[in-house]
Amino acid sequence: MATPHNGAQKGDFAKTVLMPGDPLRAKFIAETFLDDVKLVTSVRNVYGYTGTYKDVPVSVMASGMGMPSIGIYSYELYTQYDVENIIRIGSAGSYVPDLHVYDVVLANSAYSGSSFARVQNGTTDDVMYPSVKINDTILKTAKILDIPVKVERIHSSDVFYEEATNGSFERYVTDHGAKAVEMESFALFHNANVLGKGAACLLTISDSFVLDEDTTAEERQNSFTTMMKLALEAAIQL
Ligand SMILES: O=P(O)(O)O[C@H]1O[C@H](CO)[C@@H](O)[C@H]1O
Ligand SMILES: O=c1cc[nH]c(=O)[nH]1
Numbered sequence: 326m327a328t329p330h331n332g333a334q335k336g337d338f339a340k341t342v343l344m345p346g347d348p349l350r351a352k353f354i355a356e357t358f359l360d361d362v363k364l365v366t367s368v369r370n371v372y373g374y375t376g377t378y379k380d381v382p383v384s385v386m387a388s389g390m391g392m393p394s395i396g397i398y399s400y401e402l403y404t405q406y407d408v409e410n411i412i413r414i415g416s417a418g419s420y421v422p423d424l425h426v427y428d429v430v431l432a433n434s435a436y437s438g439s440s441f442a443r444v445q446n447g448t449t450d451d452v453m454y455p456s457v458k459i460n461d462t463i464l465k466t467a468k469i470l471d472i473p474v475k476v477e478r479i480h481s482s483d484v485f486y487e488e489a490t491n492g493s494f495e496r497y498v499t500d501h502g503a504k505a506v507e508m509e510s511f512a513l514f515h516n517a518n519v520l521g522k523g524a525a526c527l528l529t530i531s532d533s534f535v536l537d538e539d540t541t542a543e544e545r546q547n548s549f550t551t552m553m554k555l556a557l558e559a560a561i562q563l
Contacts, residue, residue: 327368328405329368330371330397330401331398331402332366332367333365333373333406335405335406337363337365338365338375338384338386338406338407338408339375339381339382339383339384339408340382340407340408340409340410340563341410341412341561342384342402342411342412343384343385343411343412343557343560344388344398344399344411344412344414344513345387345413346388346389346395346415346416346508346509348370348372350387350414350546350549351372351373351385352374353547354385354414354553354557355374355385357550358378358554359376359378359383359385360377360378361376361377362374362376363376365384369389371386371387371388371389372386373386374386378557381560383557383561386398386402388413388513390485391483391508392437392439392441392481393512395413395509395512395513396445399411399513403516403520408522409522409523409563410459410523410563411523411525412559412560413510413524413525413527413528414528414549414556415507415510415527415528415529416507416529416531416540416549417430417479417505417506417528417529417530418505418506418530418532418534419505419530419533419534419535419538420495420498420506420535421504422533424475424505424533425536425538426530426532426539426540427549428473428475429467429472429474429527429528429529429552429555430474430475430476430477430479430505430527430528430529431460431463431475431476431527431528432455432477432479432525432527432528433455433460433476433477434453434454434455434478434479435454435455435478435479435480435511435526436478436479436481436497436503436511437451437453437480437481437482437483437511438451438483439483439511441515442511445512445515446519451501452478453481453510453511453514453515454518455514455517455524455525455526456523456525458563459523459524459525459559459563460476462559463525463527463555463559466555466562467555470555472555474555477503477505478501478504479506479507479526480497480501480505480506481506481507481508481509481512482507482508485508494506494534505528505530506534507526510524514526523563527556528552529549529551529552531544531545
């Protein structure tokens with residue numbers, strides 16, 4: 326029962342899927358943290374794995390970059406593979422001086438100017454919300470593990486390279502309350518809400534729009550381990 330985008334069979338995914346954008350971050354998480362791990366899909370090199378973490382089945386699958394991409398993968402996971410929860414684990418750029426590289430952010434909402442929700446089902450809302458239950462579980466888990474987490478509104482952008490002539494990024498902070506930018510969560514939260522499923526988004530700050538702070542591609546792939554462990558520990562509580 327593979328789809329055009331996913332080579333897995335029904336039953337190949339656990340009920341909770343961790344979803345980084347980067348397929349090589351998915352591979353790193355599977356190989357570093359999961360036991361009895363199996364590659365269940367590699368269509369288009371978008372890797373999906375299922376294994377166990379502390380004896381509980383967990384999957385990790387990449388979303389690719391941007392809302393059209395996560396829109397496809399998350400919709401198929403929810404509707405074709407009986408997945409109940411998707412926790413995005415991404416990188417993000419910080420818009421504000423109090424979010425530094427390697428800080429872990431939990432999205433309490435995602436603002437976007439994207440047409441994704443309007444095209445998908447006519448919704449005109451420009452803010453989408455994650456699941457209260459998953460966010461509560463992540464925050465409780467973070468407290469137990471003594472992991473600092475900043476809970477913020479994020480910006481889900483359709484454009485990585487925005488021209489400065491189009492206006493300053495600061496408008497996303499002043500007009501919409503968003504403190505960091507990534508490119509997928511608005512669509513993920515929308516799909517979850519439409520389908521009655523669970524979704525959340527943890528981010529690690531990878532660079533800053535206001536401070537001289539940055540991380541390399543290799544660091545974004547392999548070193549955001551605090552976020553990865555928190556997501557795994559929360560996933561096995563769901
Ligand atoms: O690191 P990931 O999870 O891919 O997330 C961020 O990185 C990509 C852009 O560099 C976009 O996908 C953005 O959302
Ligand atoms: O600046 C950034 C960093 C990560 N992801 C984004 O979308 N933007």
